[in-house]
Amino acid sequence: MDLNLTQKIIAAHLIEGEMVSGQEIAIKIDQTLTQDATGTMAYLEFEAIGIDQVKTELSVSYIDHNTLQVGYENADDHRFLQSAAAKYGVYFSRMGNGICHQVHLERFGRPGQTLLGSDSHTPTSGGLGMLAIGAGGLDVATAMAGYPFYVKMPGVVNVRLHGRPAPWVAAKDIILEVLRRLSVKGGVGKVMEYTGEGVAYLSVPERATITNMGAELGATSSIFPSDAVTREFLTAQNRPNHYLELLPDADAAYDEVVEIDLSLLEPLIALPHMPDNVAGVSEVAGRKVNQVFIGSCTNSSYTDLMRVAAILKGKTVHPEVSLVIAPGSRQVLRNLAANGALADMVDAGARILECACGPCVGVGQSPPSAGISLRTSNRNFEGRSGTADAEIYLVSCETAAASALAGEITDPRGLGEPILINMPEKFAVDDRMVIPPPESGRAVELVRGPNIKPMPAANRLQDKLAGEVLLKVGDNITTDHIMPAGAKILALRSNIPAISMHCFERVDSTLARRALAAGGGIVVGGLNYGQGSSREHAALAPLYLGIKAVVTKSFARIHMQNLVNFGLLPLVFENETDYDGIEAGDQLVIENLLENLAANEIIINNITRQESYPVKHSLSVRQMEILKAGGLLNYVKSKV
Ligand code: F3S
Known part of the structure; x- marks a missing residue:
């Protein structure tokens, strides 16, 4: 049978299940990466599994998120992560070496x-x-411990790129x-597979800009x-031996096809406050800009910044x-410094x-109040920049640089002839800021400063679940809404009791206090609840x-798995209109949960309003077992 790329890789890694879209499969994981904001928990979890060394072919721990050192917290986390990497056989990419995804692309992928x-x-x-x-x-900790990763077999969407990109049209x-065509929910349960003759016009970092923001489509x-x-x-990265040709078979089948003629595209911009709120740059040109940020794992490669330098x-x-x-990595920075482009930008x-x-x-550079910030990053959720009423627009590096010069949103096509940047034949490769693990980490002690607090124990599913609706939120609630980032809060990522006091603080600052006073409860949400980052916080x-429990109209994939991993029951309204009937403060009860979970026939009784709502779940048998075992950690330990 002819296979597409996704199916080829899955077939070569399949451990359990059948490659039928929507069915749960288990795949072998070759490599893992963690970053510091999620990594401390991942290594505490790995420690709790009780295995000496990672069992993957390669695992890398990156420090790239919480690099501000205004208190002891981040420094404590980094020291812990460095000791954990040495102890468990993980490469350690030091602070300043770059953003995990950019460095992984350059040196390990x-x-x-x-x-x-875990990002x-x-x-x-x-x-x-x-x-x-x-x-x-x-999930990453269990993969490091040698367990397969369980995921629903994705549908595969073929995005066919035709023609050569029009002048000044970038990968972004x-x-x-x-995103404009498919929306932030358009990729849920799917892999986006890019083919077509237009692919040949895109360098690997440009391709990576596109795969990076597949996360904004909700894609697997x-x-x-x-x-x-x-x-x-x-x-050019001095690792030609890692090359392997990998193409889809000629008659590979796909679940959906999207055709894009690159020659017809124009510079685009995502307007506040969602990445799929897309318009042409020319439609909003002229709006005054206060700040321009060029960087992030989406747009900070060598060619990206060379174009910026040429414009500036x-x-x-x-x-x-x-x-x-x-710059996305120390390698990018070194190359820019060596060829003079850095000086052009500074000048x-x-x-x-x-x-x-x-x-x-x-972490730093919050825009002014009610300010407009143009960014080359991937998310423009409200408040993520640190300024609640700022407006964030997402653009290509070219649009960002042109706008920084003009002081207003500017279509780069007005700059004249497009800039041609060639990839260097050889990058200046220097891996000294990546510390390989010692041959044996047995003697290494984990260094736990006061910021490293124990994890809370996961919930174990009971037959009866009752509680007050502590919060009712709308559609597209992001993990930034649930657990905000920003320098102050990120510093508490290893301290769950402290960081929990910020839960939902931008939505309802009383939630944490009320939840603790009530002894817990239930959250009700709309569509695509938990979209955004992988943060298990x-x-x-x-x-x-x-x-x-969290009862919604639908969940984002990673967040739903995170809820299951920690024993929080994710339920979905069978009739979306029932969402309208529930209000914060209502008392809900679910009886006979253990039996009805397996049958997927669960009824929520609203005691306050004397109403009942049928709800369902999309849990696999394994996920139900995880809930009954009291979370993934207990489940995995019970299998050892
Ligand atoms: Fe870092 Fe932003 Fe990417 S937080 S990993 S640059 S999405």
Whole structure:
């Protein structure tokens, strides 16, 4: 049978299940990555599983999120992570070495392999022909312990790219076009597989911009073929032996097809406050800009920043704009420094930040009140920048640089002839900031500073579940709403009791206090609840506050798995209109849960309103067992 790329990689890694769309499968994981904001929990969880060494082919621990060191907290976390990497056989990418996805693409990703990362933008490495999936820290910890990763067999969407990109159309515009057409829910349960003759015009980092923002579609992953362009990139990275040709079979079947003519595209922009709220740059040109941020795991590669430098060269940033640039990796920064592009950016008035996530995750550079910030990153959720009433627009590097000079949103097509940047034949490769693990980590002690607090125990499913609706929220609630980021809160990622007090604080600042006073309760949500990042703190904090169930119209994949992993019951209204009948403060009861869960015939009784609502779940048998076992950690330990 002819197979597509996704099916080929899954078939080569399949441990359990059948490749039938929607059915649960288990796949072997070759590589894992963690970043510091999710990594401390992942390694505490790995420690709790009780295995000496990781069993993956390669695991990497990156420090890229919480790099501000204004208190002891982040430094404690980093020291713990460094000791855990040495103890358990994990490569440690030091602070300043770059953003996990950019560095992984450059130095570790391999076509045809599987990668599981505790970060929702892990599919970035799909630009190299990997099947790369984002998951919660506990899923990554179990993969490091040698257990397969369970996921529903995705449907595969073939995005066919035709023609050559129109002048000044960047990879960012291609993914914004996909988001414009399919929306932030359009990729749920699917892998986006890119083919067509237009693929050949995109370098690996450009492909990675597109696979990166597949996360904004809600997709399980996104992937490009591994071809001559991939070979060139890996050769320039001094690892030609990692190249493997990987193409779909000629008659491969797909569940859906999306056709895009690249020659007809124009520069695009995602308007506040959702990545799929897309318009043409020309439609909003002229709006004043206060800040421009160029960087993040979406757009911070060598070619990205070379284009920015070429646009800025010999000019000056507009006096009312703050332009900040964060190169994606130390390798990118070194190459820019060596060829003079860095000087061109600095001369123009750009401020260079360290190679880290920085403003993307609200660590520094918050825009002014009611300000407008143009960003090359992937998310523009309300408040994520650290300024509640700021407006964030997402654009390509070209649009960002042109706008920084003009002081207003500017269509880069007005800059004249497009800029051609060639990839270097050889990058200046230097891996000294990646510390390999010692041969044996047995003697290494984990270093636990006061910021490293124990994890709360997961809920164990009981036959009767009762509680007050502590909060009712609408559609598209993100993990940023549930567990905000930003420098102050990120510093508490290893301290669940402290970070839990910030749970939902931007939605209802009384929630944490009320939940603790009530001894827990239930949250009610709308469509696509939990979209956004993989942060398991969006499950851990509600767990700590005593939340037992979340009832919604639908869930985002990673968040639903995180709820299950910590024993929070995810239920979905059978009739979406029943959502309208429930209000915060209502008392809900579910009886005979253990029996009715298996039959998927669950009734919620609203005691306050004397109403009943049928609800269902999309849990696999294994996920039901995890809930009954009291979370994934208990479940895995019971299998050892
Ligand atoms: Fe970092 Fe932002 Fe990417 S937080 S991993 S740069 S989405």
